Amino acid sequence: MKDKATSFDIAYLAGVSQSTVSRALRDSPQVNKETRDKVHAIARQLNYKVDKNASNLRKQRSSTLALLLFEDPTTDESLINPFFLSMLGSITRACAQRGQDLLVSFQQLSDDWHADYEDTKKADGIILLGYGDYEDYEEKLDKLLAQETHFVCWGAEVEGHPDFSIRSNNRQGGRLAGEHLLQLGHKHFAFIGNASAGSPEFNQRFLGFTDALQDAGIHLKQIPQYNAISTEQAGQLATLNLLDAGHPVDAIFCASDLIAIGVMQGIQLRGLKVPEDIAVVGFDDIPVASYANPPLSTIQQDTTLAGEMLVQNLLQLINNQPIETNQIEPKIVIRKSCGTTPSKG
Amino acid sequence: MKDKATSFDIAYLAGVSQSTVSRALRDSPQVNKETRDKVHAIARQLNYKVDKNASNLRKQRSSTLALLLFEDPTTDESLINPFFLSMLGSITRACAQRGQDLLVSFQQLSDDWHADYEDTKKADGIILLGYGDYEDYEEKLDKLLAQETHFVCWGAEVEGHPDFSIRSNNRQGGRLAGEHLLQLGHKHFAFIGNASAGSPEFNQRFLGFTDALQDAGIHLKQIPQYNAISTEQAGQLATLNLLDAGHPVDAIFCASDLIAIGVMQGIQLRGLKVPEDIAVVGFDDIPVASYANPPLSTIQQDTTLAGEMLVQNLLQLINNQPIETNQIEPKIVIRKSCGTTPSKG
DNA sequence: CTGAAAGCGCTTACAG
DNA sequence: CTGAAAGCGCTTACAG
Secondary structure (H helix, E strand, O other): OOOOOOHHHHHHHHOOOHHHHHHHHOOOOOOOHHHHHHHHHHHHHHOOOOOHHHHHHHHOOOOEEEEEEEEOOOOOOOOOOHHHHHHHHHHHHHHHHOOOEEEEEEEEOOOOOOOOOOOOOOOOEEEEEOOOOHHHHHHHHHHHHHOOOOEEEEOOOOOOOHHHEEEEOHHHHHHHHHHHHHHOOOOOEEEEOOOOOOOHHHHHHHHHHHHHHHHOOOOHHHOOEEOOOOOHHHHHHHHHHHHHOOOOOOEEEEOOHHHHHHHHHHHHHOOOOOOOOOEEEEEEOOHHHHHOOOOOEEEEOOHHHHHHHHHHHHHHHHOOOOOOOOEEOOEEEOOOOOOOOOOOO | OOOOOOHHHHHHHHOOOHHHHHHHHOOOOOOOHHHHHHHHHHHHHHOOOOOHHHHHHHHOOOOEEEEEEEEOOOOOOOOOOHHHHHHHHHHHHHHHHOOOEEEEEEEEOOOOOOOOOOOOOOOOEEEEEOOOOHHHHHHHHHHHHHOOOOEEEEOOOOOOOHHHEEEEOHHHHHHHHHHHHHHOOOOOEEEEOOOOOOOHHHHHHHHHHHHHHHHOOOOHHHOOEEOOOOOHHHHHHHHHHHHHOOOOOOEEEEOOHHHHHHHHHHHHHOOOOOOOOOEEEEEEOOHHHHHOOOOOEEEEOOHHHHHHHHHHHHHHHHOOOOOOOOEEOOEEEOOOOOOOOOOOO
């Protein structure tokens, strides 16, 4: 790089003091319009850009947000959860709109990342995205809390701090899936996905699903639930176990699309057809859902809105402003995997 | 946040000077081991972290790389090219391994981003990822060059600066596709994808494809080429045009997987079957390729290696070290869309 | 409306 | 091996 111009160079050329240059560049109203224009003109000419490090150091603010993606240690290193990947786009855009830079990093739940962003002043706050065991997660969250780090996370609730998390109305999503499957005339249901305290989101989906079925008079005992983390492999395995156990089943609701894809493979491996023999509904609406075979019906989470909200709420936390909302309403997307489209209404 | 400790606090507690603290923290060998240990211990106790802004300002180095993703203005805002998305993972990891932070941003080709990273000292260099018209792109590249910005980009060549780009051996990839299709006994070929100066990568793929076919005695005139940018829609449209024009065709090589998926839809829309009536081969091996219907045979680009290389080479550029390599060898992944697996050997 | 001055928290010659 | 001092390039009270 050529030697960079500083605000002193501009000051010299404009015949004003460096403080005035600094003010003019930030369009301070206290500075004379003519002076301001002259400074801007010279800055443009010199290709001058404010040094962010100096500016941040002085302001004690970085205008940068950090996005931390957790990889589930149980899956192999290859793929990032596609649901989070699709959120990345909207988070970046939301940051850009608000003049924030975005630092992105992948972390293992086990790493010692909690102090590496805000404490180093690299970022003013952190966005946490990641499935993984919630109970492990919680420990980290507590540390962040203790350090008074500004953060916001997707999905998991932070005990006593509802404002720190943004999430889908997972229970309602599960209900939607149950109601739709019921409406299509299915009788024998199953749920595949973890449904315990370690996976609060999946658990809510399970609960919503069973809410709907129970409302229709189906007993909880009649709804087998098989554990699976959010991967195809886990979904396939759970399905084989379910099928081989001889449960009568004609409709499966899966805690995520990745699981659902594995479930459909499992069903097909046993010589059965989707949706003719067993209907399948997923959750997330990741890009591959529409390419699955058959195309997967699923509960869609609006990732654009989610990303916006994550950034927005984090900024509000940083600026000590009240949070307006932190829940997103899911909707059902009907494709082929759940059977005939129901009659209207 | 609580008041953060500074190196002066540590100095005071350790009974040494602040300069010694600074040196000790960076494990300078000039500092006595005992002193070093004591300083480290106190730092840990105070939860001390070096202020990046101060450190960067002083060092005139940010240890940060910026990743700029270009959205093709012709596609709608929804999806980021999945090929780049899959590269993101390996880029992040490669950065982490080398102690670099990664700033991520999406840009329109039209935006004025070229000075916003290195000039502001937010990043030491830039990684450019994006399809789009190469001729528009070139103009930006020239500006970066003029400013002596450190950057590296995927795919497009930077005139006179072979080291600034990292790419697949696209021509070889095209050849692989042609040879495989030939080996399967196909006779009537077509290429779908832009093949002009505006899309140098696609053009190389086309050239490699025709190289193979010409080697087998097929005349270039017998290989219809229909333009398409890298989207399903464009692929589908081009296919309908191709088919409706009455060209005899039993094998189509597509410039990208996204195009190939659209091509298969187009073929099916005209009542033909893949691969029975027409074989299809894509390029990239994006995640959905294996979920396509039928699963797409394609030329795979090793995104992990690509990401590594991008980061590695950029760092070498920044440090004035010579670049070792900037080309990646593609390989063919055979699935269902191209017909019967050939006999071994 | 403008300027002189302090200071953000480090790193690194320089001197010993 | 250690310390005193300068300085990275800004922003922002403070004074006028």
